[in-house]
Amino acid sequence: MNLNVLIRENPLFLSLTRKQLENINHIALIKKYKKEELIFSEGDLAKGFYLVISGRIKVYKLSSSGKEFILDIFTTGQTIAEAAIFSGETFPAYAEALTDSQLLYIPKAEFLRLLKESPDLSLKMLSSFSQRLRKFSVAIEELSLKEVTSRLARYILELSKQSGLRTPKGIECKLNLTKEQLAKSLGTISETLSRSLKKLKEKKAISIQANKITILNLKFLESISSGSKI
Amino acid sequence: MNLNVLIRENPLFLSLTRKQLENINHIALIKKYKKEELIFSEGDLAKGFYLVISGRIKVYKLSSSGKEFILDIFTTGQTIAEAAIFSGETFPAYAEALTDSQLLYIPKAEFLRLLKESPDLSLKMLSSFSQRLRKFSVAIEELSLKEVTSRLARYILELSKQSGLRTPKGIECKLNLTKEQLAKSLGTISETLSRSLKKLKEKKAISIQANKITILNLKFLESISSGSKI
DNA sequence: CGTTCGCTTGAGGCCGTTCAAGCGACGTGG
DNA sequence: CCACGTCGCTTGAACGGCCTCAAGCGAACG
Numbered sequence: 001m002n003l004n005v006l007i008r009e010n011p012l013f014l015s016l017t018r019k020q021l022e023n024i025n026h027i028a029l030i031k032k033y034k035k036e037e038l039i040f041s042e043g044d045l046a047k048g049f050y051l052v053i054s055g056r057i058k059v060y061k062l063s064s065s066g067k068e069f070i071l072d073i074f075t076t077g078q079t080i081a082e083a084a085i086f087s088g089e090t091f092p093a094y095a096e097a098l099t100d101s102q103l104l105y106i107p108k109a110e111f112l113r114l115l116k117e118s119p120d121l122s123l124k125m126l127s128s129f130s131q132r133l134r135k136f137s138v139a140i141e142e143l144s145l146k147e148v149t150s151r152l153a154r155y156i157l158e159l160s161k162q163s164g165l166r167t168p169k170g171i172e173c174k175l176n177l178t179k180e181q182l183a184k185s186l187g188t189i190s191e192t193l194s195r196s197l198k199k200l201k202e203k204k205a206i207s208i209q210a211n212k213i214t215i216l217n218l219k220f221l222e223s224i225s226s227g228s229k230i
Numbered sequence: 231m232n233l234n235v236l237i238r239e240n241p242l243f244l245s246l247t248r249k250q251l252e253n254i255n256h257i258a259l260i261k262k263y264k265k266e267e268l269i270f271s272e273g274d275l276a277k278g279f280y281l282v283i284s285g286r287i288k289v290y291k292l293s294s295s296g297k298e299f300i301l302d303i304f305t306t307g308q309t310i311a312e313a314a315i316f317s318g319e320t321f322p323a324y325a326e327a328l329t330d331s332q333l334l335y336i337p338k339a340e341f342l343r344l345l346k347e348s349p350d351l352s353l354k355m356l357s358s359f360s361q362r363l364r365k366f367s368v369a370i371e372e373l374s375l376k377e378v379t380s381r382l383a384r385y386i387l388e389l390s391k392q393s394g395l396r397t398p399k400g401i402e403c404k405l406n407l408t409k410e411q412l413a414k415s416l417g418t419i420s421e422t423l424s425r426s427l428k429k430l431k432e433k434k435a436i437s438i439q440a441n442k443i444t445i446l447n448l449k450f451l452e453s454i455s456s457g458s459k460i
Numbered sequence: 461c462g463t464t465c466g467c468t469t470g471a472g473g474c475c476g477t478t479c480a481a482g483c484g485a486c487g488t489g490g
Numbered sequence: 491c492c493a494c495g496t497c498g499c500t501t502g503a504a505c506g507g508c509c510t511c512a513a514g515c516g517a518a519c520g
Contacts, residue, residue, distance in 0.1 A: 061367070063375035064457035071367065086353075086360035092367045115353065122352035123316075123345065129359040130316035136366040137291070137301065137322045143373035144417035145293035147475075179499065187374035192476055194500050227294035377507070409467065422508060424468050 003104070006053060009077045012124050020118060027110040031103050039095040039103070046084035046091050048107040052076050055101020059093050060184070070185040073098065073177060083129060085111065098181075143187050146227055149196040151186045153225035156206065160215055169207075171215040199230055233334070236283060239307045242354050250344060250351075257340040261333050269325040269333070276314035276321050278337040282306050285331020289323050290414070300415040303328065303407060313359060315341065328411075373417050376457055379426040381416045383455035386436065390445055399437075401445040429460055 004021055007013050013021065030053070033039055039050070039057065050057075052074050059080060061069045071093055074080050084091050085108040115122055142151045156173070164171040175182065183193040200206045205221045207214045215221060224230060234251055237243050243251065260283070263269055269280070269287065280287075282304050289310060291299045301323055304310050314321050315338040345352055372381045386403070394401040405412065413423040430436045435451045437444045445451055454460060 061371040061375065063371075067375050069371060069374040071370070083360040083363045087357040088360065088364055092364050112353075115356075116349050119346050119349050119352060122349060122356065123342075126345075126352065126355055126359065127317040129356065129363065130313040130318065133313045133359065133363060133366065134318055134322050136363065136370060139370050140301070140366060140373065141291040141293075141299060143370065144299040145291065145297050189477070190499070191478085191501085195476090198500085419509065420467070421469085421510085425508090428468085 006077060007051065010051060010079060012079060012128055020114060023114060024106065027107055029105040031105050033097040033101045033103065035097055035099050037097045039097060040091050042091055042093050044091050045089055046081060046108070048105050049082040049085055050080040051104040051106065052078050052080065053102040053104055056098040057095055057101060058098050059095045061093050068184045069187055070181060082125070148186060148188045148192055149199055149230055150224055150227055152193065152196045153221050155186060156213055156215065157221060157225055169214055169216065171218070173213055175211045175213060203230065236307060237281065240281060240309060242309060242358055250348060253344060254336065257337055259335040261335050263327040263331045263333065265327055265330050267327050269327060270321045272321055272323050274321045275319055276311060276338070278335050279312040279315055280310040281334040281336065282308050282310065283332040283334055286328040287325055287331060288328050289325045291323050298414045299417055300411060312355070378416060378418045378422055379429055379460055380454055380457055382423065382426045383451045385416060386443055386445065387451060387455055399444055399446065401448070403443055405441045405443060433460065
């Protein structure tokens with residue numbers, strides 16, 4: 001495991017000089033978490049943020065009755081909660097390890113100092129925040145204006161763009177989460193997700209083999225994603 | 231109307247030097263919009279962002295069937311769509327003038343140059359983005375996990391913190407938008423909002439006089455806001 | 461005085477949740 | 491090797507919150 005390479009792989013840190021990278025490496029701490037271990041809770045003081053070295057981390061909201069909404073699942077090379085260290089002093093959500101994981105913990109104070117030295121780093125962060133804002137605004141739009149099947153269609157389409165494989169039958173993509181987790185990422189529950197998947201199968205938009213989804217009718221899936229009724 | 235004062239009032243620009251303020255003033259354009267005029271559409275190329283000089287601007291999402299979700303309503307001194315000029319090239323939502331309005335249009339290219347000169351300005355923007363992310367994450371949480379009445383309660387509580395007046399009867403606050411607009415800010419429709427307000431009135435949590443809401447039972451309102459059933 | 465507008469109220473229906481049961485795959489222990 | 495429990499997922503029935511559609515109502519205004 002070469003930490004320097006890992007840090008440099010993150011788009012945020014692309015612009016840093018060798019020396020600044022070493023600085024980060026110097027101020028950062030490696031922390032290990034077991035599967036299902038809580039990393040932080042909503043409301044906890046945010047004195048730093050995290051970069052995933054290995055494993056999978058779930059960031060989620062919790063309702064008073066215990067229902068979960070998964071904001072994102074992070075893997076190797078991605079940063080978590082970097083926005084929490086500006087303004088406000090607390091984490092706005094929960095984070096939990098889905099698998100045994102190693103995280104790099106980067107303390108707030110030192111990082112802010114680094115930020116003042118490197119205007120490029122600031123710009124990268126601004127760009128990263130702006131992307132996340134975009135992502136959130138899509139989530140808000142979908143939750144308030146669209147049905148579950150439509151959100152599911154969008155999810156599958158995005159998945160296919162990121163990791164889809166062209167095959168004779170259609171575009172094949174692998175689900176890296178359980179149906180339960182997918183449901184909680186779409187703002188619903190597994191029963192409803194199951195029924196939505198069934199609808200898409202019946203309409204021959206997709207087919208499913210274990211944890212693989214094959215897109216059979218891209219156009220149709222896109223029209224559902226954009227809100228047309230099934 | 232003193233533009234310099236107005237620009238300086240925005241927390242983003244607090245840190246700028248006199249010279250940098252003049253720079254902004256120099257590169258910026260004043261644009262006027264009539265009531266109900268469209269300022270930009272989702273998907274439009276974002277070559278700059280806006281600062282409200284006067285008037286009220288509604289920023290919203292639109293579903294394919296025409297349903298609206300109001301992300302925010304901006305007034306004097308606030309900036310609009312500044313996140314859109316980083317990453318991605320398009321506006322992620324629509325903007326429309328609710329009243330006759332004057333906006334300051336700040337072109338992207340020149341502003342980015344300014345940003346590189348002023349690390350402080352970058353930090354201010356990061357902080358502002360982080361606040362907006364927080365706001366969005368609350369919206370996502372509420373839309374996915376809470377009922378309309380609960381969201382309404384949170385809205386009233388926030389309103390009371392910003393502009394509430396202590397009176398013998400309770401905390402009094404003024405609604406600056408129509409019920410229709412409020413409904414669309416909460417991700418619902420005016421009929422449902424009307425019923426939710428009725429529930430809160432019946433439970434003696436609030437009372438309503440035209441466009442004024444008086445909080446009669448703060449604790450109760452807080453418990454509803456945090457998700458307990460009515 | 462009639463029209464429009466913002467808001468409220470009622471009836472009906474739909475989507476999604478809840479609750480309950482069933483199913484195959486898998487691992488464990490008898 | 492089989493019985494048994496667990497787990498992830500699916501399916502069905504019933505319920506509930508919210509939306510749709512329609513009507514009513516008071517205030518503002520020409």
